[in-house]
Amino acid sequence: xxxxxxxxxIVLLVACLAILPWITSVFVLSLALSIAMYAGLALSWAxxxxxxxxxxxxxxxxFGLGAYTCAILLGSWPWPVVVVCGGLIATLLALxxxxxxxxxxxxxxxxxxxxxxxxxxNLIIYVEKSEFGTVGRLMIGAxxxxxxxxxxxxxxxxxxxxxxxxxxxxxxxxxxxxGSDEDRAATLGLNVRxxxxxxxxxxxxxxxxxxxxVSVRWTYIDPHIVFNPFIVFQAILIATIxxxxxxxxxxxxxxxxGVLEETLRLNFEHYYLMLLGVLLILSVLYIPNGLASITLxxxxxxxxxxxxxRA
Amino acid sequence: MPETLLQLSGLTVRFGGIAxxxxxxxxxxxxxxxxxxxxxxxxxxxLFNVMSGMVAPTDGAFRIAGVDLAGKxxxxxxxxxxxxxxxxxxxxxxxxxxxxxxxxLRFPWRRGGRATDVQAETDDLLARLGLIDEAQIAADSLxxxxxRLLEIAMALATNPRLLLLDEVAAxxxxxxxxxxxxxxxxxxxxRNISVIWIEHNVVTLMRTVERxxxxxxxxxLADGSPREVAQDQSVIDAYLGETAE
Numbered sequence: 001x002x003x004x005x006x007x008x009x010i011v012l013l014v015a016c017l018a019i020l021p022w023i024t025s026v027f028v029l030s031l032a033l034s035i036a037m038y039a040g041l042a043l044s045w046a047x048x049x050x051x052x053x054x055x056x057x058x059x060x061x062x063f064g065l066g067a068y069t070c071a072i073l074l075g076s077w078p079w080p081v082v083v084v085c086g087g088l089i090a091t092l093l094a095l096x097x098x099x100x101x102x103x104x105x106x107x108x109x110x111x112x113x114x115x116x117x118x119x120x121x122n123l124i125i126y127v128e129k130s131e132f133g134t135v136g137r138l139m140i141g142a143x144x145x146x147x148x149x150x151x152x153x154x155x156x157x158x159x160x161x162x163x164x165x166x167x168x169x170x171x172x173x174x175x176x177x178x179g180s181d182e183d184r185a186a187t188l189g190l191n192v193r194x195x196x197x198x199x200x201x202x203x204x205x206x207x208x209x210x211x212x213x214v215s216v217r218w219t220y221i222d223p224h225i226v227f228n229p230f231i232v233f234q235a236i237l238i239a240t241i242x243x244x245x246x247x248x249x250x251x252x253x254x255x256x257x258g259v260l261e262e263t264l265r266l267n268f269e270h271y272y273l274m275l276l277g278v279l280l281i282l283s284v285l286y287i288p289n290g291l292a293s294i295t296l297x298x299x300x301x302x303x304x305x306x307x308x309x310r311a
Numbered sequence: 312m313p314e315t316l317l318q319l320s321g322l323t324v325r326f327g328g329i330a331x332x333x334x335x336x337x338x339x340x341x342x343x344x345x346x347x348x349x350x351x352x353x354x355x356x357x358l359f360n361v362m363s364g365m366v367a368p369t370d371g372a373f374r375i376a377g378v379d380l381a382g383k384x385x386x387x388x389x390x391x392x393x394x395x396x397x398x399x400x401x402x403x404x405x406x407x408x409x410x411x412x413x414x415x416l417r418f419p420w421r422r423g424g425r426a427t428d429v430q431a432e433t434d435d436l437l438a439r440l441g442l443i444d445e446a447q448i449a450a451d452s453l454x455x456x457x458x459r460l461l462e463i464a465m466a467l468a469t470n471p472r473l474l475l476l477d478e479v480a481a482x483x484x485x486x487x488x489x490x491x492x493x494x495x496x497x498x499x500x501x502r503n504i505s506v507i508w509i510e511h512n513v514v515t516l517m518r519t520v521e522r523x524x525x526x527x528x529x530x531x532l533a534d535g536s537p538r539e540v541a542q543d544q545s546v547i548d549a550y551l552g553e554t555a556e
Contacts, residue, residue: 186385
């Protein structure tokens with residue numbers, strides 16, 4: 001076990017992030033929360049879609065379902081239980097969805113995951129209107145901002161842990177083989193459907209739990225807010241600009257995206273989205289393997305790793 | 312072990328109105344070495360697709376060691392002991408040569424269970440196929456003829472009792488093809504497995520295998536020892552007919 005220093009660095013970094021509420025302004029804390037949320041969503045998406053090449057457009061559905069679970073349970077159950085329930089309900093949806101649509105390839109899979117998210121949104125609108133005569137819900141009994149921040153930070157760390165554990169396991173190799181040549185993987189004995197369903201379910205817990213944890217900040221939610229397709233588009237964008245095939249990619253992407261978004265919003269209030277769009281297009285065009293592919297420390301570590309495996 | 316390892320009876324595959332295979336009946340015993348020849352479009356690769364579970368037959372029965380695999384998916388065929396290569400090598404391009412070989416060894420559902428020492432067995436297979444020096448490079452940077460060797464290693468990693476080889480000697484010179492044939496022959500003996508080999512290089516194939524099956528327009532035209540098949544008038548007609556066209 002040589003890489004002990006890396007572990008110490010990671011623990012220190014997380015500890016630093018965890019004490020942010022006591023040492024920084026409200027502004028920095030809210031930026032850190034956004035980045036943690038982006039990282040959690042992008043890591044979960046990249047863990048499955050980056051490896052298998054199956055572009056899932058269902059993060060919004062997981063997020064929205066988590067938010068509605070929270071709206072129903074908030075105040076009556078303890079906060080951690082509410083958040084975990086949000087994640088579990090999203091995982092259950094992923095299981096059902098996966099069993100129904102994961103035999104489809106490419107565009108069909110993407111369109112169906114997107115369609116089902118929209119269906120779910122409209123179903124909730126219908127049920128809310130006919131049963132309760134309203135569309136939105138008030139979030140009453142939200143915990144303090146610090147607690148929300150720690151929750152989302154913990155979920156981002158969980159997403160990173162899942163990504164890391166999957167990537168280095170036999171199961172991760174199975175997912176990458178599916179991304180490379182699915183039929184080949186099957187002729188070598190892999191039950192590709194089961195592998196895809198399990199991977200898809202693992203990618204749903206964190207977005208669902210984040211949906212539950214973050215939605216309380218809005219005090220009022222409706223299906224258009226929490227099932228917004230922009231949530232999944234953002235996750236894909238962040239994972240892509242960072243590089244979905246490396247653990248550092250989605251994290252770096254989240255930091256860059258979060259900081260850029262805030263900076264541009266503050267300085268160019270009216271056209272920050274346009275500027276953001278242009279910068280993102282440029283980064284995808286000129287850094288196709290993601291920001292993580294050009295960072296120096298990573299290259300050094302790889303080189304060292306090669307030396308060690310040869311020795 | 313049963314006398315018959317592989318048993319096909321009345322196997323038919325139709326794509327729309329066209330029959331790629333019609334009524335193919337064929338058996339192979341344990342550790343038998345069979346060659347399949349036939350003109351282009353005879354249905355040879357379709358037959359392998361059926362035997363590896365990638366194409367479901369329209370009609371007919373398929374048994375391995377007495378077990379009917381009708382309606383089963385490809386991974387079940389492999390877990391029952393059938394492994395194959397592809398005419399155009401299909402390796403995991405984004406993985407290293409070593410990881411490609413490891414893939415068949417590392418899972419608990421492998422026939423006979425996960426390899427006891429995955430690293431050592433990966434090394435053995437790489438060495439056996441002469442790929443040990445290229446172990447760390449990406450699989451897609453291997454030249455096509457060496458990718459075929461990699462595919463054989465990948466297939467052997469799954470511990471098969473029947474190995475299906477689809478034109479592994481294509482693009483090789485005559486002496487390279489002979490070397491490939493003797494490599495296959497010795498691997499078959501070491502592991503005591505059955506091999507079915509589709510090959511266009513008829514000369515090399517006839518010299519190597521114990522038995523030849525000739526497919527023509529999706530039907531079995533002849534099935535016997537290389538000497539018998541070479542003298543079969545219908546086989547000569549089919550081949551000469553194709554050449555004349």
